[in-house]
Amino acid sequence: MCTEECLRHAASPQAAVSRRAALTGLAAAALTVGPARPAAAAAAVPGRHTVRDLTHPFTTTFPTFAPGEEARRGPYKAIPDDGYYMQEWRIVEHTGTHVDAPVHFVPGGRTATQLTPDELVLPAVTISVARRAAGDPDTVLTVADLRAWEREWGRIPTGAAVLLHTGWDRHAANQRYRNADAQGTMHFPGFGADACEWLLSARHIRCLGIDTLSLDPGRSTDYPVHFTLLGADRYGIENLTRLRTVPARGATLVVGLVPWEQGSGGPARILALA
Incomplete structure (x- = not known):
């Protein structure tokens, strides 16, 4: 993540203009390329092996060994307010895969x-x-x-x-x-x-x-x-x-x-x- 100096620079008017221009360009590129697709359960590595994902998605609804141990998550940072996105999780170590x-x-x-x-x-x-x-x-x-x-x-x-x-x-x-x-x-x-x-x-x-x-x-x-x-x-x-x-x-x-x-x-x- 950014240091405080980095965040001060990011908050300047000049940086805001540059950031808006960059984001506009990125958004246009994303529209051209199309939305990202979720990771496949198996993918071929050219000239090597097939990679198989043996992992369940980590969710708040995945069953746990004891009721009440389910993971919890909530908002922490949002792009409109903070300039970047993050979640906050509460987990028991033995949750999910x-x-x-x-x-x-x-x-x-x-x-x-x-x-x-x-x-x-x-x-x-x-x-x-x-x-x-x-x-x-x-x-x-x-x-x-x-x-x-x-x-x-x-x-x-x-x-x-x-x-x-x-x-x-x-x-x-x-x-x-x-x-x-x-x-x-x-x-x-x-x-x-x-x-x-x-x-x-x-x-x-x-x-x-x-x-x-x-x-x-x-x-x-x-x-x-x-x-x-x-x-x-x-x-x-x-x-x-x-x-x-x-x-x-x-x-x-x-x-x-x-x-x-x-x-x-x-x-x-x-x-x-x-």
Whole structure:
């Protein structure tokens, strides 16, 4: 943003004339080019890969793990009054598509600022239980599922992100996403605790990701996957979307985590290159 000196200069009559002329030119150019189009969910990079966006738009209506944690936003600066546009947000760190850093469940664990760049760009494999989840919202990924996947696709790479496609992202616009029963217990798929332990001990994975509100299944009350994964100094990603578009293996995951100060994780832009 501008310094005070910059703002004083911008407020001068001469600057105002120049600014009006520049804005007029920009407006004319915008009309010539046409309105900007929203970012596509996938874009081809010439000579390289297709980039798939696995991130939900960050909104005030996106479902949260606990009611009342929804993001809030409001006006902060407006072009007619202030010369520029800004919003003010109030968020809980674990809102929308986001990362769980180790400190989220582990006292003294690493924070968002301590996750290193080489941990945030990593090979990814995608395992689907979507067909099973459609009939059983409480289903979990098992060691048997992992062994069956490896028989078809080969060994899960060391240091990989394992992404679980449950198909649950299709419910993100409605109450089915939380899928709470009359007692308030949520029902949606997740990683099984045994599968998490096996992936850490036998395959030395770096990250787990899922297209639901939690790495653990919705009905969990003791969150063993969180404790096991984050306790092993690994991280998780929740509320992914479009995992059906990511190949079973061969993709590279790019985790655009903001280095939030003392962050227990936080909202992130997640991209898959394949």
